[in-house]
Amino acid sequence: MQYCDTLIAPRWCVPVEPANVVLTNHAVVINDGRITDLLTLADAREKYQPSAFIEKPDHLLIPGLVNAHTHAAMTLMRGLADDMPLQAWLRKGIWPAEKRWVSAEMVRDGTELAIAEMISGGTTCFSDQYFFPEIVAETAVDLHMRAMVGTPIIEFQTAWAVDTADYLRKASDLVHDPYADHPLVSTCFAPHSINSLSDESFIELRVLADQLDVRTQIHLHESAVEVATAVEETGKRPIDRLRELGLVNASLLAVHAVHLSDSEIELFAESGVSIAHCPHSNLKLASGIAPVAKYRDAGINVAIGTDGAASNNTLDMMSEMRTTALLAKATASDAATIPANVALRMSTLDGATALGLAQEIGSIEPGKWADLTCVDLNRLHSQPVYDPVSQLVYTARADQVTDVWIAGRHQLDNGRLAHIDTDSLLQRSNEWRDRFVASQH
16 A cells, blocks of 8 residues: 555546546546556555545546636736727726836735636636736745746836846846746746837847747737738738747747738748637737637647736636637637537647646646646536536536645635635735726826
8 A cells, every 4th residue: 555645536537648538437646746646546545545535526637727828917907998909908008007006016916816716717827927027926936826927028117127138137037046947937038029129139038048948928910900010110020020030939939829821820830839829808809819720720739828817807717718619610610620628638738838838737647747627517507417528618617616736735625725815815906906996086
């Protein structure tokens, strides 16, 4: 008999890798934060003596969901500038509020709110892009959340940095120390968009990214207006400019990527670029609908993200997964495209691949971190269950997530956040609302 930390026994287990596998009456064994075994429950009972034995007889166990793109601290701007086109939303709603209120305190409180929401909905890893990234990283560590922290790089002064050189210096410092080999936090460069930097600054960023071996994420071809403006100002589509600057490669995560030509699709596939698809944000800001099935058919790795709560307005990866599948079917005029198992893979292992973390998370395999999500399918709207993966994608809601583990730590225990003071968090969120409202008058 071997001792282990935790043994989880759900009714169904979907490891994601290998694909199209649904295991029944199996158990996942966790030790020192990692998955050490996946075997039948009968064998597990004979082989292991766990410190914690968790039976979930009506539940589906999946890898933790990976939110491939968000701006966590913007939870505090949820609903602040709704029903506005993208450029007006930015220029009249978001940027003035950020100029007035972005601070280390705001980022900490907003990120904590985001992490609480994401864990409650089954997300165990998020890729962030916002100011004060060192605060985002600290908050993720404090709350035991996995994060890819993107360091913003632009050419104008904000509360976090003075100019491009300052952004790049602070970004490099964050990459070097203390997160170079951290078990929960990874870092990357995150220039906001193609028009946020000069060619010279992009070249400097590329050199640093190569030297430090870190990834880059950028909002790219999000709207038709963005592409048309770039052509008018530079004579080049944004992707053409990035390609000439040497940034279109396997380390690039293109966020949104709604408007790609056939040749750009081919370029992304050949270069190994990943895409972070954010369907709800794109719908709400009327940016368009990305032809995800076409991208995947071309060989592009497509992950799913929520974007920030100011433009979504939730960080609910369960609903994002469902919308991804439905929109893909409609745009491809093919009900068989992006089936449920593919939508789940996009939300887990493909997300991990986009962040360079596929060797560590994204599937239930021995040796990987125990980032796991348990979903209760014993609900009226999820019954009867013919295919648990179909029920997960097409019927399940975030409030059906009952348990979440991150690196083996039980973060959501039977629907309760185990290590976050929600009363304090709600109070601080309301205080921020009052500040934002007062500044508008």
